[in-house]
Every structure is written in C-alpha cells, then in structure tokens.
Amino acid sequence: MSSRQAANALRALAMDAVEAAKSGHPGMPMGMADIAEVLWLNFMKFDPAHPDWFDRDRFVLSNGHGSMLLYALLHLSGFDLPIEQLRRFRQLHSRTPGHPEYGLTPGVDTTTGPLGQGLGNAVGMALAEQLLAAEFNRPDFPLVDHWTYVFAGDGCLMEGISQEAISLAGTLRLDKLVVFYDDNGISIDGAVHNWFADDTAARFEACGWRVIRDVDGHDAEALMRAIVSARARSGKPVLVICKTVIGYGSPDKAGQASVHGAPLGSEGVARAKEALGWKHPPFMIPQEIYAHWDKREEGEELHYDWESMLYRYERAHPQLAAEFKRRIRGELPESWPQLAEQALAQRRAQTKPEATRKSSEHVLNACAPALPELFGGSADLSESNNTYWHEAPRVLPGKLAGRYLSYGVREFGMAAAMNGIAAHGGLIPYGGTFAVFSDYARNAIRMSALMRLRVIYVLSHDSIGLGEDGPTHQPVEHAASLRLIPHLQVWRPCDGVETAMAWRCALERREGPSVLMLSRQALQSCRRDAQQEADIARGGYVLSESKLPLEVVLMATGSEIAVALTAQSLLAEDGIGARVVSMPCTNRFDAQEPSWRASVLPPGLPRVAVEAAHPDFWRKYVGLEGAAVGIEDFGESAPAAQLMDYFGITAARVAEVARSRVRTGAAPSAAEPTLIVRSIN
Numbered sequence: 001m002s003s004r005q006a007a008n009a010l011r012a013l014a015m016d017a018v019e020a021a022k023s024g025h026p027g028m029p030m031g032m033a034d035i036a037e038v039l040w041l042n043f044m045k046f047d048p049a050h051p052d053w054f055d056r057d058r059f060v061l062s063n064g065h066g067s068m069l070l071y072a073l074l075h076l077s078g079f080d081l082p083i084e085q086l087r088r089f090r091q092l093h094s095r096t097p098g099h100p101e102y103g104l105t106p107g108v109d110t111t112t113g114p115l116g117q118g119l120g121n122a123v124g125m126a127l128a129e130q131l132l133a134a135e136f137n138r139p140d141f142p143l144v145d146h147w148t149y150v151f152a153g154d155g156c157l158m159e160g161i162s163q164e165a166i167s168l169a170g171t172l173r174l175d176k177l178v179v180f181y182d183d184n185g186i187s188i189d190g191a192v193h194n195w196f197a198d199d200t201a202a203r204f205e206a207c208g209w210r211v212i213r214d215v216d217g218h219d220a221e222a223l224m225r226a227i228v229s230a231r232a233r234s235g236k237p238v239l240v241i242c243k244t245v246i247g248y249g250s251p252d253k254a255g256q257a258s259v260h261g262a263p264l265g266s267e268g269v270a271r272a273k274e275a276l277g278w279k280h281p282p283f284m285i286p287q288e289i290y291a292h293w294d295k296r297e298e299g300e301e302l303h304y305d306w307e308s309m310l311y312r313y314e315r316a317h318p319q320l321a322a323e324f325k326r327r328i329r330g331e332l333p334e335s336w337p338q339l340a341e342q343a344l345a346q347r348r349a350q351t352k353p354e355a356t357r358k359s360s361e362h363v364l365n366a367c368a369p370a371l372p373e374l375f376g377g378s379a380d381l382s383e384s385n386n387t388y389w390h391e392a393p394r395v396l397p398g399k400l401a402g403r404y405l406s407y408g409v410r411e412f413g414m415a416a417a418m419n420g421i422a423a424h425g426g427l428i429p430y431g432g433t434f435a436v437f438s439d440y441a442r443n444a445i446r447m448s449a450l451m452r453l454r455v456i457y458v459l460s461h462d463s464i465g466l467g468e469d470g471p472t473h474q475p476v477e478h479a480a481s482l483r484l485i486p487h488l489q490v491w492r493p494c495d496g497v498e499t500a501m502a503w504r505c506a507l508e509r510r511e512g513p514s515v516l517m518l519s520r521q522a523l524q525s526c527r528r529d530a531q532q533e534a535d536i537a538r539g540g541y542v543l544s545e546s547k548l549p550l551e552v553v554l555m556a557t558g559s560e561i562a563v564a565l566t567a568q569s570l571l572a573e574d575g576i577g578a579r580v581v582s583m584p585c586t587n588r589f590d591a592q593e594p595s596w597r598a599s600v601l602p603p604g605l606p607r608v609a610v611e612a613a614h615p616d617f618w619r620k621y622v623g624l625e626g627a628a629v630g631i632e633d634f635g636e637s638a639p640a641a642q643l644m645d646y647f648g649i650t651a652a653r654v655a656e657v658a659r660s661r662v663r664t665g666a667a668p669s670a671a672e673p674t675l676i677v678r679s680i681n
Contacts, residue, residue, distance in 0.1 A: 001289065001292045004034070006041065006289065006292055006293065007033040007037040008249070008278050009076060009285055009289050010029060010036060010037065010072045010073065010076070011029065011033045011249055011272075012273060012276075012278050012280065013072040013075070013076075013283070014029035014030060014033075014066075014068035014072055015264060015269045015272060015273070016086075016269070016282040016283050017068050017072075017086050017087070017089035017283075018263045018264075019265070019266060019269050020087055020283075021089045021090040021263075022263055023090050024068060024090060024098065024261075024263065025065040025066055025067075025261045026259060026263065027066075027246040027260045027261070028069065028182065028246065029066050029068050029069035030246070030247050030249055030250065030254075031182060031184050031217070031245055031246045031247060032069060032180075032182050032244060033069065033248070034220060034223065034244075035180055035182075035217050035242055036069055036151070037220070038223040038227065039223075039227060040073055040077060040295075041295075042224065043057075043147075043227055044057050045147075045302055046295070047296075047302060048077055048079040048299050049078075049296060049300060050303055051079060051080075051106040051107045053303050054144075054328045055143070055144060055145060056146060057147045057148070057149060058109045058126075058129075058146065058147070058148045058149070059149050059150075059151075060109060060112065060121055060122040060125070060149070060150045061112050061118060062112055062116065062117070062119045062121075062122070062151060062156045063112075063115065063118075063151060063152055063153035063156055064112030064113040065098075065099065065113065065261065066151075066153075067097070067098065067099050067100050068086075068089060069151075070100055071085070071100075072086070074105070074106070074107040074108075076289075076290065076293035077107075077293055077294070077296075078293075078296040078299070079107045081095060081096070081105065081106060081107070083283055087283055099113030100113075101450075102451045109125070109423060110419065110451070111447060111451050114443050115153075115155040115156045115158075115159045116155075116156045116157075116159030116160070116416075117159075117416045117443070117444060117447060118150065118152070119161070119179065120164070120165040120412070120413050120417055120419070120420065120444070121416055121419050121420035122148050122150045122165075122177060122179070122420060123165045123168055123174065123177065123417045124418060124419060124420025124421040124423075124424065124429070125148045125420040125421070125423065125424045126169065126420075127174060127395075127405075127417065127421065128420070128421045128426060128427055129144060129148065129176060131375070131395070131400060131401060131427065132427070133145065134400060134401035135401065136320060136323075136324050138316070138317060138320070141309060141312070141313045141316070141317070143310065143313055146176075147177075147231070148176060148177045149178050149179075149180070150177070150180065152181055153181070153187075154184075154185075154187050154192050154196055157196075157198070157200060158187075158196055161412045161413055161416060163207075164410040164413025164416075165413050165416065166204060166209065166237075167207045167410070167413075168408065168410060168417065169208075169209070170208025170209050170236065170237060171207075171397055171408075172395070172397055173208065173236060173237075173400075174237045175233045175234060175235050175236055176233065177237040177238070178240065179238070180240045181241045181242060182244055183242060183244065184246040186255065186256070186257050186260065187260070188257060188260055188261060189257065190257045191257075200241065201213050201239070201241060204239045208237075209239050210236040210238045211239045211241065212226050212229055212230060212238065212239070212240045214241060214243060215241060215242050215243065216242075216243055217242030217243055217244035218245070218248060226242075227240070235398070246259055246260060247264075249276040250271070250272040251272065251275050253268065269282075323372070327372075327427075328426050330425065330510060332371070333370065333371070336371075336507075336508075339366065339367050339371070340367070340500075342367075343362075343366040343500045343503070344497065344501065344504070344533070346496075346500075347359055347362065347496030347499065348496075350362075350496050350525060352522075352525075353523060353524050353525070354495070354496055354522055354523065355521055356495065356499045356523060356558070357384075357386045357461075357518040357519060358386055358522075359493075359496035359518075360386055360387075360458060360499050360503065361386035361387070361389070362496070363499060363500050363503045364376070364386075364387070364503075365390055367503070368389045368403070369389070371428075371507070372403075373426065373427050374403070374427075374430065374507075375403060375405070375421060375427045375428065375429050375430070376388070376389070376404045376429075376431070376432075377404060377405040377406065377414060377418075377431045377432070378406065378407065378414075378431060378432040378433065378458075379407050379409055379410055379411045379414050379432070380407070380409045381433055381434065381460075382406060382432070384460060384461070384520075385432030385458050385460045386432075386460065386518075387431070387432035389404075407431065411438070411440035411441040412443075414433070414441065415431065415441035415444030415448070416444045416447075418430075418444075419447055419448055419451065419453055419455060422448070422454055423451065428456070429455055429456070430455070430456035430458055431455075431456075431457065432457075432458035432459070432460065433457075433458075433460075434459065434460060434461045434475075435459035435462045435475040435478050435517055436461070436472070436473050438457065438459055438475075438478055438482065439478070441457075445513070445515070446485055446488075449485050449488040452512045452513075454507075454509065454513065455513040455514075456513065456515075456516065457513065457516070458518065459478075459515055459518065460517075461473060461474075461475075462479070462492060462517040462518055462520075462559075463475060463558065463613060464476070464612050464631065464635040464636075464640070464643045464644070464647065464649075465520065465521045465612060465644065466519075466521070466640065467520070467637075467639050467640040468637055470637030471634035471635040471636065471637070474634070474635035475613070476614050476631055476633070477614045479517055479557075479611070479613045480613060480614050480616065480617035482515055483587060483617060487511070487512040487513075488512065488513055488514070488515060488587070489505070489506070489512065489514045489585055490514075490517065490586070490587060491505070491506070491515065491516050491517065491584050491585045492557040492584055492585075493516070493518070494523060494526060494556075494558050494560075494561035494562075495523050495525045495526050497525070497536070498536055498584045499516070501533070501536040502516050502584060502585070505585070505588070519558060519559050521559065523558075523561075524562055526544075526561065526582075528543070536584060537588070538596060539583065539584065539585035539586060539590070539592065540555075540584075540585075540589030540597075540600055540601075541581065541582060542580075542581055542600055543561065543580050543581065543582040544565055544579070544580040546579055548572060548575065548576065548577030549577045550578075550579055550602070551576050551577050551578070551605065551606075552571070552576065552578045552579075552605060552606050552607070552608060552658045552661060552662050553578070553579045553601060553602070553606070553608070554567055554568060554580050554607075554608050554609075554610065554654065554658065555580075555581045555583055555608070555609040555610070555618070556581075556583070556609065556610045557582070557584060558611070559612065560610045560611050560612055560649065561580070561582055563610055563644075563649060563650065564580045564651075567610075567652075567655040567658065568580050569651075570655040571659070576658070576662055581600055581601065586617075601621065606662060607621060607622040607623065607626040608626060608627045608654060608657050608658045608661060609621060609622050609626070609629065610628075610630070610649065610654050611629075611630055612630065612631060612644065612647070613631065614630055614632060615630030615631075615632065618630070625661060625664070626661065627657045627660075629648065629654050629657060630649070631647045631649065633647075
C-alpha cells in the first residue's frame with residue numbers, strides 16, 4: 001500500500017467527522033496527513049494497548065484545532081477509540097472533543113488548542129525526558145529513551161509564547177525535540193504574508209535550533225529523509241519546515257482560508273474524495289488499510305522489550321528501580337509524612353516575624369533534598385520568590401541534569417513547560433514569579449487546571465504590602481481572579497505554619513494545580529493548638545475565638561490576619577465578641593461538608609472580611625448585611641505600612657465596620673453585601 005493511500009484514510013476520516021458534526025477544521029488534517037503518516041508508521045514508538053506506557057514517544061498537536069488528524073491516527077493505529085467516537089466528533093461526552101483533551105482520549109499527551117502552548121508543553125516534556133534519563137539510565141539500560149514530536153502551524157509561531165519556548169529549548173539544547181512546521185501560508189484571515197513575514201528558519205537558527213528547510217510535506221520519501229536527519233542528534237532541537245497545501249485534495253478549497261475552520265459540505269467532500277481516489281462511504285475504512293495502520297503488535301513488542309529491560313534493571317539496580325517505579329506512579333516517598341511534619345515543626349518553632357516567601361524557602365530546604373521528584377525554577381526571580389533551595393543542582397545548557405532551572409524572564413513559557421513536565425510524569429514542577437505577573441502566565445495556569453496537573457505556582461509579593469515598587473507590581477484583583485479558575489487551589493497563608501501546610505497539601509494533591517501567594521513583608525506567627533493546625537488543610541478554620549458571647553465573625557487571609565486579630569482585641573474592649581477565621585484556601589473550604597462550613601461561619605451572625613485585594617470576591621461569604629474591607633483601586637508607591645493605612649486596611653477600620661454591623665443586628669444573607677473600600681482617583 002502506498003503512503004498516499006494510507007494518508008488519504010486520515011483525510012477521509014477528518015472530512016467525514018467534520019461533515020457529520022457540521023463543525024470543525026478539515027484543512028490542517030488534510031494538509032498534514034502525509035507528514036503524520038510517515039512519522040507514525042515509521043518512527044513513533046508507542047503501545048496502543050497501553051497509552052500511558054512511560055517510555056513512549058510523546059506527540060503534541062500544538063495546532064490543536066486539527067484534532068481530527070490525531071483522532072484518526074489513534075483510531076487507525078489501534079488505540080481504544082472506536083469509529084463510533086469519530087462519528088460523534090465534537091458531541092457531548094464523546095472522547096473526540098473539538099480540541100484534544102488530556103485524560104479524556106487515550107493517546108492524547110496534552111490538551112492543546114490555545115495556540116503555541118503545545119510547543120511550550122513539548123519543551124517541558126523533552127526536558128523531563130532528558131532529566132530522568134540522566135538520573136536513571138545506566139550503561140546497557142536506556143530506561144528513559146524517547147522523543148518528543150510536535151506539529152505546529154503559523155498560529156503557534158505567531159503567538160508570543162512560541163518565542164519563549166523556542167528560546168528556552170535552544171538554550172538548553174534539547175536535541176530529542178523535533179517540531180514539524182506546517183508551512184502552508186494560510187491562516188483564518190487569509191494569506192499570512194500580509195501579517196506574518198518572519199524569516200522563520202532564521203529565527204529558529206538564531207535561537208540555537210537546527211533547521212531542515214523546504215521539505216515537501218506531501219512527498220513521503222522527502223519526509224523520510226528529513227525525519228532520519230532530524231533524529232541524528234546534534235546537540236540542538238530540530239525544526240522541520242514542511243511546505244504543504246491546506247485542505248490538500250479538495251478541488252474547491254485547497255490552499256484557501258475557507259478550508260481552515262469549516263466543513264467542506266457534502267458535495268465538497270464527495271469531490272475531494274473523487275480527486276483523492278477515495279471511493280469508500282463515510283467512516284468506512286477497508287480492512288487492508290486497517291491492517292496497514294495497525295500498530296498493536298509492534299507496540300506490544302516494543303513495550304515488552306522495555307518491560308524486560310526494566311526487569312533486568314531491577315536485578316542490577318534494585319534501589320534505583322524501586323525509585324523509578326515510585327516516581328512514574330506519581331507517589332510520594334514513604335518518608336513524606338515525617339518530612340512534612342518536620343517542616344511544620346520548624347515553622348511552628350519560628351516565633352519572630354517572617355515573610356511567607358521566606359517561610360516557603362525554609363519548607364523547601366526541609367523537604368526538597370528528600371523529594372527527588374521536586375523540580376523547581378523561577379522566571380528570573382529566584383532570590384525574590386525564594387524558590388531556590390540550598391545546594392539544589394542547577395540545570396544548565398548542555399548539562400541536562402539537576403533539580404532547578406532559571407527559566408529567564410519567561411513567565412508564560414515557564415508555566416507551559418511545567419505543564420509539559422507534569423504531563424510527562426516522573427517529576428513535580430514548581431515555579432515562581434511575582435503574583436502580578438501571573439497575568440503573563442494565566443492561560444497556562446488555566447491549562448494546568450483544565451488538565452488537572454500537579455503543578456505548583458509560587459507567587460510572591462502578594463499584595464500592596466510589597467510596598468515601594470508601586471501599582472505596576474502590586475496585585476489587587478489577582479487572588480480573586482485566580483480563585484475563580486476551576487480545579488485550581490489558591491493558598492494565601494498568614495504565617496510559616498500555614499505556609500508549610502499549603503506546601504504539604506499542594507504536594508499531596510494529585511488532581512490539580514495549586515497557587516501559593518506569599519508575602520514580601522514579615523508577618524507575625526500565630527498561636528494554634530494541634531487541632532487548629534490540622535484544620536488548616538480544610539482551607540478555613542477558627543483561628544481565634546472570643547471569650548465573650550459571639551456577635552461577629554472576622555474573616556481574613558495572609559497579612560490581613562494580623563489586622564483581624566488586632567480588630568478582635570479592639571472589639572473586646574467594647575464588650576463585643578468577635579471570632580477570627582483564617583481562610584488560607586477558600587477553594588478547599590468550599591469543598592468541605594456543610595456542617596464544617598457552618599461550624600466555622602455560624603449562620604445568623606454578621607461577617608466582615610478583610611483582604612488587601614479587590615473585595616468583590618468576598619460577597620458570597622459576608623452576605624448583604626456583612627462587609628468586605630479591601631481595595632478597588634490600584635496601589636501606590638510607598639512603604640507597606642503607609643499603604644495599608646492609606647487604603648484603610650487597618651484594625652481600627654475593621655473594628656469600626658464590625659461595630660456598625662453588630663449595632664444594626666445584621667445577619668448575613670444571600671444578597672449583595674456592603675463593600676468597605678477606599679477608591680483613590
């Protein structure tokens with residue numbers, strides 16, 4: 001069977017599925033089918049029966065709108081993706097959604113769709129492969145030995161994240177990363193030369209890549225030669241520039257923007273199939289083509305050979321083998337509970353005021369040396385985020401072994417790479433930047449949550465309390481907006497003990513990412529008993545109870561806990577009993593049983609929340625008659641204490657607001673609360 005016939009099966013399935021859904025993107029699958037056929041049938045290493053086999057090659061469809069190409073590849077190769085799922089392309093609860101989704105479809109290595117991020121994910125995957133190979137491989141035992149392949153289009157390379165990704169990959173010399181650029185000259189708006197006139201080859205070469213130019217993307221022999229060359233490791237990642245025709249085979253729309261994101265129509269599909277010599281009904285694949293594509297037997301043999309090597313590795317290196325198997329299972333070491341308790345005890349013993357970013361550094365120093373899977377980094381702010389732990393071996397160009405990477409000023413690229421590291425497996429990535437610069441990385445943080453990856457974001461300088469750097473660096477809306485991302489847990493600890501517990505929960509959490517928002521300024525440690533310490537993990541708990549009859553609840557996070565505690569004392573002087581509730585992670589608190597939430601926030605009592613951030617978030621907790629003390633405006637440049645006083649984030653203000661709520665006999669309701677803010681014009 002010819003390569004073209006095999007590739008036409010991909011084109012036919014893509015056309016049929018898009019036509020059945022009356023929605024989708026047929027142009028890219030039709031244009032890249034020949035590249036996919038040569039790569040998957042001649043070079044890709046995988047086992048369809050075990051799509052999570054650790055040493056499989058990783059495949060990233062960065063131009064994820066062409067998802068039907070990947071679904072057709074998976075179906076034909078023998079993955080558990082039956083033809084019925086292709087018929088249900090883009091339908092509710094199918095395993096063939098509009099863009100590939102990690103964890104939903106067997107064989108999908110990462111969720112793609114936001115253009116360019118797949119390229120960033122692939123950089124993380126290629127880095128993870130090299131790191132784990134350096135750690136575990138031994139002579140005659142190439143336990144970790146696979147490639148990362150990427151399909152990318154013009155849109156991926158136009159997005160700014162692509163520059164961060166390719167610059168980092170080139171600098172690190174990730175030479176088992178191969179990117180196939182679908183150079184078809186077309187995007188949604190038409191011919192790209194009007195808005196994308198970059199010399200792409202020169203750009204990649206300038207970033208340290210090897211470039212294979214002007215490959216005919218519809219010539220199987222040319223593609224074979226290009227891929228063989230790309231796999232000849234040279235100390236550089238490789239870009240293969242494939243000249244293709246979008247919508248290849250369609251006599252009506254080939255080479256036109258109209259084929260990018262719309263069905264061909266039934267008559268258009270018929271004409272395209274006739275032009276391609278494809279004479280089969282919709283979704284009908286001849287048995288000989290299935291047999292040609294079937295990779296199950298080959299994949300089983302490759303997997304069996306690897307398992308046999310692992311068995312021999314266990315006999316030769318039993319401790320390494322046990323560690324490797326634990327790591328790929330994603331389990332923490334048996335010593336983890338003791339390590340976590342040790343870190344907690346150290347922070348408990350700390351009585352002097354300490355910034356939570358510094359507390360975080362202490363936790364890392366206590367735990368990281370005994371957590372070899374923990375891989376850290378920062379977007380050029382290691383000394384400010386306090387993300388570097390003592391003597392952590394650094395990853396350097398040409399030295400792809402270590403525990404810590406300086407990502408450079410690449411917040412978006414860092415976050416996307418961490419997603420790739422986490423999706424690859426074997427490592428738990430964390431990375432730091434200032435909280436306000438999470439905006440640069442926000443879509444990758446969202447993708448962490450969408451994929452439910454164990455990624456930890458260390459965001460220091462968490463409020464106007466950072467002081468003199470001023471409003472460009474002072475986050476106001478960030479805590480609230482991050483809390484709105486589904487499956488993302490946002491921690492804003494008030495002292496070292498809460499910081500240690502936040503790290504513990506983030507590391508133990510396997511079903512999603514976590515954010516640690518940490519202070520620049522020193523914060524006073526709080527007193528707790530053992531039960532209160534344990535309750536931190538619930539996300540919200542009673543930190544300080546009044547000795548007087550309870551009349552009002554004060555809620556706070558982070559540095560504002562000290563404000564709430566002082567306000568509690570001021571209210572006590574007036575004979576008003578106030579409870580202080582610490583809410584370090586509202587996402588976890590909201591997931592607790594109703595009885596717990598009611599025990600912490602008793603119905604019928606007025607509530608006042610205080611946080612040096614936008615107050616709208618607290619509406620759901622304080623109700624109509626409650627109040628939220630916060631800041632609706634951007635900050636100012638001044639020392640932290642002056643800013644807190646200037647914007648009214650003070651104990652006196654909180655106590656005043658609480659008194660007013662107690663006097664009116666107010667109780668919380670579901671309606672809109674009063675917001676106590678000072679807006680500076």
